Amino acid sequence: MYERHSKGGTTGMKQAVRDQLGRIIAAALLATIAWAWFWRPPFSWTFGVLVAIGTIGAGIADGRYALRRIVGVIPVLVGVSFVVFALMASLPGDPAINILGPAATADQIAIVRTELGLDEPFFNRYGNWLGGVLTGDLGTSIVLREDVADGISRSMTPTLQIMAYSVVIALGFAIPLGIWAGYRQGTKTDGTINNVMLGFLATPNFVLAVMLVLFLSIGGLSVAGNEIGFRVLPAARYVPLGEDVVLHFKHMLLPSLALAMGQAAVFMRLLRSDMIATLRLPFIDLARSKGLPTRRILWRHALRPSSFTLLTVVGLTVGLLIGGALIVEFIFTIPGVGAYIFLGVTQRDFIAVQGGVLVISTLYIVVLTMSDFLYLALDPRLRGREVGARA
Amino acid sequence: MRKRLGFIFWLAVAYLVVLALAAVFADVLPIKDPAETFPGTSKQGPSLTHWFGNDGVGRDVFSRVIYGAQVSLVISTVGTVLALVIGGLLGMVSGYFSSRVDRWLTATLNASLVIPPLILFLALVLFLDGEAKRRIFILVFTFVLLSIAPIARVVRAATLSWAGQDFVLAARTLGARDGRVLFREILPNVAPSFVSYSLIIMAGLIVVEGSVAFLGLSVPPPTPTWGDMINKGRTNLDVAAHISLMPAIVMFVTVLALNFVGDKLQQYFEPRESVL
Numbered sequence: 134m135y136e137r138h139s140k141g142g143t144t145g146m147k148q149a150v151r152d153q154l155g156r157i158i159a160a161a162l163l164a165t166i167a168w169a170w171f172w173r174p175p176f177s178w179t180f181g182v183l184v185a186i187g188t189i190g191a192g193i194a195d196g197r198y199a200l201r202r203i204v205g206v207i208p209v210l211v212g213v214s215f216v217v218f219a220l221m222a223s224l225p226g227d228p229a230i231n232i233l234g235p236a237a238t239a240d241q242i243a244i245v246r247t248e249l250g251l252d253e254p255f256f257n258r259y260g261n262w263l264g265g266v267l268t269g270d271l272g273t274s275i276v277l278r279e280d281v282a283d284g285i286s287r288s289m290t291p292t293l294q295i296m297a298y299s300v301v302i303a304l305g306f307a308i309p310l311g312i313w314a315g316y317r318q319g320t321k322t323d324g325t326i327n328n329v330m331l332g333f334l335a336t337p338n339f340v341l342a343v344m345l346v347l348f349l350s351i352g353g354l355s356v357a358g359n360e361i362g363f364r365v366l367p368a369a370r371y372v373p374l375g376e377d378v379v380l381h382f383k384h385m386l387l388p389s390l391a392l393a394m395g396q397a398a399v400f401m402r403l404l405r406s407d408m409i410a411t412l413r414l415p416f417i418d419l420a421r422s423k424g425l426p427t428r429r430i431l432w433r434h435a436l437r438p439s440s441f442t443l444l445t446v447v448g449l450t451v452g453l454l455i456g457g458a459l460i461v462e463f464i465f466t467i468p469g470v471g472a473y474i475f476l477g478v479t480q481r482d483f484i485a486v487q488g489g490v491l492v493i494s495t496l497y498i499v500v501l502t503m504s505d506f507l508y509l510a511l512d513p514r515l516r517g518r519e520v521g522a523r524a
Numbered sequence: 525m526r527k528r529l530g531f532i533f534w535l536a537v538a539y540l541v542v543l544a545l546a547a548v549f550a551d552v553l554p555i556k557d558p559a560e561t562f563p564g565t566s567k568q569g570p571s572l573t574h575w576f577g578n579d580g581v582g583r584d585v586f587s588r589v590i591y592g593a594q595v596s597l598v599i600s601t602v603g604t605v606l607a608l609v610i611g612g613l614l615g616m617v618s619g620y621f622s623s624r625v626d627r628w629l630t631a632t633l634n635a636s637l638v639i640p641p642l643i644l645f646l647a648l649v650l651f652l653d654g655e656a657k658r659r660i661f662i663l664v665f666t667f668v669l670l671s672i673a674p675i676a677r678v679v680r681a682a683t684l685s686w687a688g689q690d691f692v693l694a695a696r697t698l699g700a701r702d703g704r705v706l707f708r709e710i711l712p713n714v715a716p717s718f719v720s721y722s723l724i725i726m727a728g729l730i731v732v733e734g735s736v737a738f739l740g741l742s743v744p745p746p747t748p749t750w751g752d753m754i755n756k757g758r759t760n761l762d763v764a765a766h767i768s769l770m771p772a773i774v775m776f777v778t779v780l781a782l783n784f785v786g787d788k789l790q791q792y793f794e795p796r797e798s799v800l
Contacts, residue, residue: 335779337779
């Protein structure tokens with residue numbers, strides 16, 4: 134595979150970049166995150182930069198593959214937008230009546246219908262809407278009386294925070310446990326870790342959330358006058374990061390934990406099985422015969438080659454996290470995107486729901502593609518081959 | 525080495541059977557009416573007359589949990605069976621006729637995975653108008669839609685590996701038609717892997733139904749659902765935690781049992797994969 138690249142007139146400089154691609158990409162990603170953290174640019178900028186880094190990295194690693202993937206994503210995005218639009222357009226009942234309520238007069242209905250462009254043919258409406266979407270205009274929600282794009286980007290911050298924290302927490306549990314269980318495969322330790330994690334896998338995140346609230350924030354069960362539980366963490370409300378950092382993390386801990394534990398179980402099981410496979414390879418025997426300490430072998434030698442599936446799956450689970458985030462936002466009264474869509478649904482506001490679903494699906498598709506690209510940039514063995522979560 | 529399923533496996537199976545029977549025969553069993561309010565028992569803890577205690581308005585939590593199982597089990601079973609038939613068929617066709625058919629089917633299935641489940645569901649909920657029957661229909665429809673792709677992928681992978689085996693080649697050399705090869709040669713070999721997988725899918729559907737009910741968008745009251753009970757109980761969490769806790773525990777054990785049985789069966793049928 135490497136031969137193919139070097140044959141194509143690659144200069145030494147380019148080859149050097151390619152060899153260090155994993156490190157360069159990682160550094161660029163960290164730099165972007167640091168920049169976003171201190172500078173607080175609009176969310177779309179950060180996201181754009183991250184996407185650009187991923188795309189450029191994939192382009193350097195394997196230009197043709199990257200190009201093919203990007204071209205392949207476009208019809209999927211168009212398809213999703215069409216499905217979302219068609220779904221909302223085929224809602225039973227007149228949207229104008231839904232918005233105005235049953236007491237509306239014919240004149241009012243006519244006005245709202247023209248305002249929404251409902252009298253035009255279906256494909257014209259779809260074209261208009263798609264044109265608006267491409268220029269960042271998702272329409273104006275009549276029920277919530279605000280610009281949908283504004284509403285979504287405002288609620289994006291808490292959702293992304295919860296998702297980011299829960300991925301960090303999940304990995305924080307999954308990596309050490311996965312390594313340990315893989316190393317002690319077949320022993321009691323392995324069995325215990327596996328069973329506990331299976332338990333978390335089987336706990337729906339809203340059940341876990343309710344349990345966490347019960348035992349960590351309102352004192353738990355009282356048995357014969359004694360409390361079995363704690364009152365250490367707040368159970369609801371959202372505090373922006375800019376307002377009070379400590380309070381922010383205190384309020385985010387329970388929601389993030391509720392979302393993280395199920396993910397941790399998935400991650401742990403994956404890492405464990407990959408660890409077991411890696412630990413059978415000859416280079417581990419070599420490391421051991423050199424007398425390296427076990428801890429060093431596990432963390433420095435075995436972890437990296439075992440973590441590629443994990444990386445892809447972290448990308449894949451973003452979709453699940455969004456669904457989970459919705460429930461968690463509902464329980465902990467956090468004004469995120471899930472809460473926004475939920476409000477849209479209960480108010481029967483199809484413009485808000487349509488915008489929210491489109492943004493989230495697009496985000497999901499882009500993240501999926503990016504995680505494939507990251508895979509390619511980080512694992513030189515895969516370049517020039519068909520790779521990705523889908524392969 | 526002899527294959528064993530173990531004691532816990534049978535315990536889980538027994539639990540699931542008892543739960544299913546209780547749900548099916550709830551009307552003839554000597555349990556209390558889930559809608560009846562018992563005066564003066566509001567928020568009372570578990571007792572001999574009311575095993576799981578009473579909820580905020582004095583209804584019997586135990587019988588509500590049993591009746592709630594009806595909704596969860598019916599929706600998840602019907603959803604899983606339909607998804608199994610459709611997804612299994614698609615997966616087998618896709619894995620058996622490789623090349624063009626396969627590429628199109630795989631692309632379509634992958635595309636269907638891009639909308640996050642719960643969000644898709646919320647979008648669909650806009651269709652609902654509170655009428656219980658239509659809501660159940662849409663719930664099942666969404667669940668089938670959600671589980672076709674994962675099932676098809678698993679079945680496709682299994683079909684691919686079996687389709688390359690010598691006995692399949694032999695059958696084809698003997699002049700067997702595609703239909704016969706698929707259903708008589710490949711299906712019996714693929715079946716175990718997707719039956720065990722279907723239990724895990726079913727557990728997933730119970731969780732999704734629970735989440736939806738928790739948001740108040742599943743089958744509307746007065747029909748009891750686990751998710752709705754857990755949600756309603758939250759207002760009394762500090763004084764009467766059992767109202768949320770009991771349905772939560774039952775739901776947890778059910779999902780755990782399904783996952784465990786599915787996992788074990790998979791190991792039982794495919795010992796090689798269980799190492800991974």
